[in-house]
Amino acid sequence: MPDNGLLISEEVSLIYTDGERETFALKDVSVSLPERKFVGIMGPSGSGKSSLLYILSGLKRPTRGDVRIGDYRYGSHSDSDLIDLRRKRFGFVFQQPYLVTWQTAFENVLMGAPILDRAAERKATEFFEQLGIGGLQHKLPSQLSGGEKQRVCVARAMMNDPEVIFADEPTASLDHANGHLVIELLSAYRDRGTVIVVTHDPEMLTGADSILMMRDGQQAGWTVPSEVLENAARKTVHI
Amino acid sequence: MGFVIVLSVFLIASVVTIVDSIDLTVLTIYSYTRGFTPIIPRAGRLRVDRDIATRVSKLPQTERVVESSGFFFNVNTVFGRLPFVCFGVPEDDRDYLIQRSGDRLTQGRMPRKGLPEAVASEGIVRNRKLKLGDIIASPTDTGSLVSVPVPVKLVGILSGPTWIAFTSKEFTDEALPLVPHSILVTTHKVSDQVAFGDTLMGMLDRVRVQVFSFHSLVKELRSTLSSMYLIMGLVNGTVIFVVALMSGMLSNIYFTQRISEFAVLSAIGIRRRTLMVHAVSETAILTTIGWVLGSLVDLTFMTALRGRLFEPRGMLINPSDPFAFVYTLPIPLCITLFAIATIGYRLSRLDPVTIIERR
Numbered sequence: 001m002p003d004n005g006l007l008i009s010e011e012v013s014l015i016y017t018d019g020e021r022e023t024f025a026l027k028d029v030s031v032s033l034p035e036r037k038f039v040g041i042m043g044p045s046g047s048g049k050s051s052l053l054y055i056l057s058g059l060k061r062p063t064r065g066d067v068r069i070g071d072y073r074y075g076s077h078s079d080s081d082l083i084d085l086r087r088k089r090f091g092f093v094f095q096q097p098y099l100v101t102w103q104t105a106f107e108n109v110l111m112g113a114p115i116l117d118r119a120a121e122r123k124a125t126e127f128f129e130q131l132g133i134g135g136l137q138h139k140l141p142s143q144l145s146g147g148e149k150q151r152v153c154v155a156r157a158m159m160n161d162p163e164v165i166f167a168d169e170p171t172a173s174l175d176h177a178n179g180h181l182v183i184e185l186l187s188a189y190r191d192r193g194t195v196i197v198v199t200h201d202p203e204m205l206t207g208a209d210s211i212l213m214m215r216d217g218q219q220a221g222w223t224v225p226s227e228v229l230e231n232a233a234r235k236t237v238h239i
Numbered sequence: 240m241g242f243v244i245v246l247s248v249f250l251i252a253s254v255v256t257i258v259d260s261i262d263l264t265v266l267t268i269y270s271y272t273r274g275f276t277p278i279i280p281r282a283g284r285l286r287v288d289r290d291i292a293t294r295v296s297k298l299p300q301t302e303r304v305v306e307s308s309g310f311f312f313n314v315n316t317v318f319g320r321l322p323f324v325c326f327g328v329p330e331d332d333r334d335y336l337i338q339r340s341g342d343r344l345t346q347g348r349m350p351r352k353g354l355p356e357a358v359a360s361e362g363i364v365r366n367r368k369l370k371l372g373d374i375i376a377s378p379t380d381t382g383s384l385v386s387v388p389v390p391v392k393l394v395g396i397l398s399g400p401t402w403i404a405f406t407s408k409e410f411t412d413e414a415l416p417l418v419p420h421s422i423l424v425t426t427h428k429v430s431d432q433v434a435f436g437d438t439l440m441g442m443l444d445r446v447r448v449q450v451f452s453f454h455s456l457v458k459e460l461r462s463t464l465s466s467m468y469l470i471m472g473l474v475n476g477t478v479i480f481v482v483a484l485m486s487g488m489l490s491n492i493y494f495t496q497r498i499s500e501f502a503v504l505s506a507i508g509i510r511r512r513t514l515m516v517h518a519v520s521e522t523a524i525l526t527t528i529g530w531v532l533g534s535l536v537d538l539t540f541m542t543a544l545r546g547r548l549f550e551p552r553g554m555l556i557n558p559s560d561p562f563a564f565v566y567t568l569p570i571p572l573c574i575t576l577f578a579i580a581t582i583g584y585r586l587s588r589l590d591p592v593t594i595i596e597r598r
Binding site for chain 2: 054060083084085086088091092095096099100112157168
């Protein structure tokens, strides 16, 4: 297992107990995710891909094992510290484009900023232009389409210049065109940080640098987009 | 939820204002005791004993002692008709007492010596729906303490804060020779009158005279109404509790509807304390706006109904009664506290992942 990545999980397991019965959502997953790459996580439903994303992002704590980003070990920190970690070093895009309903698109994007100042406002304005939603700053979420909302979420995720953006099925609620657009926007972020995208749809990962395959809560190896698309035999790629 | 708060504040403020009108009505009716203190003889005496009158007149606080007789006419109050005294005093004393009471003649003229005429404050005139020339007291009046033998005509109207009525001393002496004569005692400074009334209450023989001091009247009234105030407190307490509970539940439902919003904010790194402050601030702002609007609705409603509904029925209303608004303050406070408790509990158990996965 390479241990020189940015974000590393060390024999992570997530176990749900029901009486005496134990169910492994994740079992001894050890992955190392590199800096400034676009990484996909794929697998069938129940394979543990979203659970892995939540554990890598500090949203969930593993039952066993640990996760670290650089020297920062999640297991040595409190829930409150992990909230700070998420705010300062991570960005998130979820399947549903959750926005604060009574705030404008612009105010929603500013929520991702570590400090609210003029520079943050300028940055948010630039994001609106870059993401093709210029002119929608003052609209409320209810006045935006699903694709526009998700782009606002992408902008919010980028506001703190995160080291890692976690995207959990970011295209699942969008049409094909909007889905591709959102993936392109996320993919472009690899120049500045790591992007981890969980999806069912192999087409959305055509631009990924590598793809982690999950099966039954365990890592089934690394692959590349072309192989996934061609449905070729699995090939493990160590990065 | 805001609408519930507006209605609750309006309900409680209006109930308190209406209940307070009883207090206000009686205090207004007896407001003349702020300008002078009547002392009336007791135990079948027709006049205040000379030694008492002399003792009072020699007190350093005393400016003037006015001998008076009088008759009563009825005024309308929330608890039916109450007798109101019309003092018969000499002309110069009458003018002096009117001036002390802060009133002045604005319509008609003063009563002529020996004639069945009276001058009364505009509050009384409105209460009785009288106009100049109308009969203010009649031999057929029922419920009056001392009826007049002939009809007494209203010839003048006084404007000012005090309810007061006068006729000529010559008329009462001639028409009501067997009516007890009281003395009206004044102080050098009007502002000392209320305290002086208390002093007189404490120093004079209560078997021989009765002193009408402002404080004794207020005390007697509040003692009489204490049970009603208790009932009002219980009713208001119940309403406040129910409204707070209901609004708290609505706030909880509102929070539940937005739980995904809070979950995502928590997921992206917004601290729970910040979320808590955010949610509670929203509730506090909403309840404050609701309270202000409810108070404004009450103020508008009471002002509109004061002249049309309440005053003709003898209920004096103060639409901006501060006590009424203070009574409604527990509504926004209870709702905010309830919201803090429920939202705090929900946020402490908030698991963003569970909610995001629910999608």
